[in-house]
Amino acid sequence: MNINSRLLQDAIDALTLLPGIGKKTALRLALFLLRQPPQTTEKLTLALSRLRQEARFCRQCHNLADDELCAICQNHARDASLICVVESIREVMAIESTQQYRGTYHVLGGVISPLDGIGPEHLNIETLVQRCQNGKVREVIMALNPTLEGDTTAFYLSKRLEGMGLTLTTIARGIAVGAELEYTDDITLARSLAGRQPYQPQ
Amino acid sequence: MNINSRLLQDAIDALTLLPGIGKKTALRLALFLLRQPPQTTEKLTLALSRLRQEARFCRQCHNLADDELCAICQNHARDASLICVVESIREVMAIESTQQYRGTYHVLGGVISPLDGIGPEHLNIETLVQRCQNGKVREVIMALNPTLEGDTTAFYLSKRLEGMGLTLTTIARGIAVGAELEYTDDITLARSLAGRQPYQPQ
Numbered sequence: 091m092n093i094n095s096r097l098l099q100d101a102i103d104a105l106t107l108l109p110g111i112g113k114k115t116a117l118r119l120a121l122f123l124l125r126q127p128p129q130t131t132e133k134l135t136l137a138l139s140r141l142r143q144e145a146r147f148c149r150q151c152h153n154l155a156d157d158e159l160c161a162i163c164q165n166h167a168r169d170a171s172l173i174c175v176v177e178s179i180r181e182v183m184a185i186e187s188t189q190q191y192r193g194t195y196h197v198l199g200g201v202i203s204p205l206d207g208i209g210p211e212h213l214n215i216e217t218l219v220q221r222c223q224n225g226k227v228r229e230v231i232m233a234l235n236p237t238l239e240g241d242t243t244a245f246y247l248s249k250r251l252e253g254m255g256l257t258l259t260t261i262a263r264g265i266a267v268g269a270e271l272e273y274t275d276d277i278t279l280a281r282s283l284a285g286r287q288p289y290q291p292q
Numbered sequence: 293m294n295i296n297s298r299l300l301q302d303a304i305d306a307l308t309l310l311p312g313i314g315k316k317t318a319l320r321l322a323l324f325l326l327r328q329p330p331q332t333t334e335k336l337t338l339a340l341s342r343l344r345q346e347a348r349f350c351r352q353c354h355n356l357a358d359d360e361l362c363a364i365c366q367n368h369a370r371d372a373s374l375i376c377v378v379e380s381i382r383e384v385m386a387i388e389s390t391q392q393y394r395g396t397y398h399v400l401g402g403v404i405s406p407l408d409g410i411g412p413e414h415l416n417i418e419t420l421v422q423r424c425q426n427g428k429v430r431e432v433i434m435a436l437n438p439t440l441e442g443d444t445t446a447f448y449l450s451k452r453l454e455g456m457g458l459t460l461t462t463i464a465r466g467i468a469v470g471a472e473l474e475y476t477d478d479i480t481l482a483r484s485l486a487g488r489q490p491y492q493p494q
Contacts, residue, residue: 092385092388092389092391093385094355094356094362094363094364094384094385094388095347095356095357095358095362095363096358097339097342097343097346097347097358098343098347098356100339100342100343101339101340101342101343103339104335104336104338104339104340105336105339105340107332107335107336108321108324108325108336109320109321109324110317110320115312117382117385118311118312119310119311120340120343121381121382122310122311123310123340123343123344124343124344124347124356128344128345130309131340131341131343131344132341132344133306133309134306134307134309134310134337134340135336135337135340135341136306137299137302137303137305137306137307138303138306138307138322138325138333138336138337139333139334139337140299140302140303141299141300141302141303141322141325141326141333142325142326142330142333142334143330144299145297145299145300145326153296154296154297154300154326155297156297156298156299160296160297161296161297162296179323180319180323182296183294183295183296183319186294186296187294189294
């Protein structure tokens with residue numbers, strides 16, 4: 091495409107910095123905004139600016155927060171003796187969507203990955219240890235992805251939290267609800283057999 | 293997804309106003325911006341604001357312009373006696389990309405479509421007639437899409453520009469370069485036969 095406008099070219103260049111947005115999509119978005127009333131663009135740019143400038147991370151759990159503490163840590167109805175350790179904000183959202191978990195979270199901000207140069211010192215692990223040292227925490231659930239890095243991180247955490255009198259758990263690995271046994275991979279099937287549970291009629 | 297931040301929710305709401313961007317994509321884009329340095333967000337919001345506030349439409353041809361006249365109308369090397377009539381800015385860009393056309397354009401801003409309530413009075417037709425009345429225009433090429441609406445618009449334009457001593461042409465309809473005769477639809481094949489041209493060895 092031959093863009094004859096400096097303004098349009100700048101807008102396209104800025105939009106293509108976003109993940110999954112190429113030149114054609116950027117052009118479509120820019121021309122869409124041009125066709126809409128100026129308020130649409132204002133609303134978008136204001137919301138993005140405010141998000142980037144005002145969004146903070148919770149002092150306690152490092153989740154996204156509008157204030158010093160996130161909405162979950164502020165909520166006294168949540169069980170503060172239960173901490174669910176996750177890799178990023180996305181996992182907090184996914185677990186919150188289930189509406190089944192009433193404890194708090196701790197966002198690590200990544201997993202230990204020596205190949206990417208990410209060691210324990212780059213993650214929010216010290217603050218987790220401090221939270222556990224106050225004596226009020228009963229259980230730490232490690233909800234990390236079932237990858238080599240996730241398992242390494244879980245192992246490191248288990249060593250750091252050893253001897254604190256905590257219950258350390260990990261979310262269940264097994265076949266997904268609705269999945270078929272025949273098409274489940276070997277490791278998952280083996281883990282779901284090893285982690286078998288007493289039958290409870292629903 | 294359960295979004296616990298007002299700021300993030302606002303950003304997602306604003307992003308989903310864009311075409312082709314749903315909630316999951318909006319979340320991904322917002323979290324991406326949060327991970328990037330603030331300059332990325334500033335660059336994006338500034339470029340979009342400037343585009344919407346400062347972009348104008350060429351006084352002469354209604355193409356997107358940074359000044360009163362667009363870059364094409366300002367360019368004295370372009371043949372002003374030749375006007376290519378197109379539906380929107382996108383077609384200007386597509387034709388410019390071929391680097392084969394050296395005339396000027398006229399952007400209608402749509403095509404006549406009674407079903408959508410778009411009549412000739414909603415399009416930039418009067419300014420085209422005025423441009424043709426100055427006596428310097430030699431040929432008007434109608435480069436409209438081969439749809440019912442495009443054909444209607446071309447017919448209307450031919451009536452409006454009648455008796456002005458202009459050559460009225462339309463871009464060639466025929467089989468695309470690289471396409472196969474066997475799989476070409478009947479109407480296109482019939483038109484390409486009717487519009488046959490003298491053989492010129494390349």
